[in-house]
Amino acid sequence: MTTLILLRHGRSTANVSGVLAGRTPGVELDDKGREQAAKIVERLDTVPISAIVSSPMTRCRQTVAPLAAVRGLEPVIEDGLSEVDYGSWTGGELKDLAKEPLWKVVQAHPSAVVFPDGEGLAGMQARAVAAVRRHERLIAAEFGPNAVWVACSHGDVIKSVLADALATHLDNFQRIVVDTCSISVVSYTETRPFVGRVNDVGGDVAALVPPKPKEEGAQEQAQSSEAVVGGSTNA
Template sequence: MGTVILLRHARSEANNSGVLAGRTPNVGLDATGRDQAAALVERLAGVELAGLVHSPLLRCEQTVEPLARARGIPPIVDDALCEVDYGDWTGRELGALQQEELWQAIQSRPSAVRFPSGERLSHVQHRAVEAVRGYDSKFATADGSPPVWLLCSHGDVIKSILADALGQHLDLFQRLVVDPASISIVRYTELRPFVLRLNDSGDGLGAVLPTRGTGGTDATVGGGAGPTDTGQE
């Protein structure tokens, strides 16, 4: 059993648009996101990685690219780690979506939610956790020592993996925060997972200070834009 570094993609061009990008193609990183991706090389210096896996969407590919190049590790692309299929909600403004009856269900009982013409959040968790468990075995080292590997995906996908690791019902996963370019770490063992780190952006305690758009009770679908901006993935 090994340790997975769960990396949410760096800040994207859509993060401050107020629109739910979802699986919209060709949504890349903005200037801040490119800086965040480049900084990962130094942030993870000294951590030997057995492998890199990422969602097929462009923003995840661009986030991992500098690290993959620096380490000489060809990344694996896996659809099981793709963004939630938000169906008919894709491309719509968040302000309008907050008026939908389904929005409150997402806040209070996400395990029961299926997005219109899209995906169930319970299915998202199942596919993502299955992928994590599979790669944890795949990257096992020849000498039997526990591997450390990196997975780059999206806010709600990573939150669902963390909820499973915490033994937390999916209906409580909105209590978790996963910002762009943040790192969360889970070590898997035969008995139970251990959550070693959560939403670490490497920014010290400044990230916990109240900022514009914070303080509400609703969780942003997709994970939001981080502590300095409002918006959507």
């Protein structure tokens, strides 16, 4: 019904410090991250965006701020897209956390992971997918089935949403790469989602522009739930 652009926040001060920031307050974009956020405005210049949804974390708010300002949109803050609650791991150095027994489970069997004094990755996926689906319905109802919208979140959160859209188990989500300020695209239809892009950091975005109605005044049609036999229509 709608097309979702999943945007990971730009590079933060924690991304270059080797620390697991998690929900630590006040983690901001570094100079590179601010540059990435500005380039997102340029990349999406031709794409009509109906809504912007963001994790409440500062680095996500800062990432969407330039885009929201140019489009005249007020980002909707969604707790369901917040960073993983890593509990007592929050603020730890990754080189030290990698020595913990739980680290191997995070890598090989993430669906079984519950961080000490924090949340489980399965629970994180459930609340993130629920948030995306809820906003998808609201945006489709308000702006129509061809609406394009942006949701800015975090690496593990986006990977979990993509895993759901790909109908793959959460235990496979570590195989998905989501770099800072990359976009991944999911089109939601009546029966299933289609994943159009993953970890795109510079590709052409013309295909994200919704098609115009064939006749003026014609009712907007929802995207088909049928896959193209033989591959993409662009083949």
